[in-house]
Amino acid sequence: MSAIEQFLCVVHRLSEDNLRLQRELCHAKRECRELRGANASLQVERDAADVLLGEAMDQLLDRTGR
DSSP states (O other): OOHHHHHHHHHHHHHHHHHHHHHHHHHHHHHHHHHHHHHHHHHHHHHHHHHHHHHHHHHHHHHTTO
């Protein structure tokens, strides 16, 4: 195999690797966006649960004569 053929093989392999890495990066970015959305939803639910728990504890303490 001549030096030019070897060079072209390397260029081809690097191009394929570059495309693969770009696809993987795109996939990882999509997953991160989805995880950020899920995390935001969980934070809202956690805050709501904290409020409900606080109200329930206040009611319980009021009934027991704080």
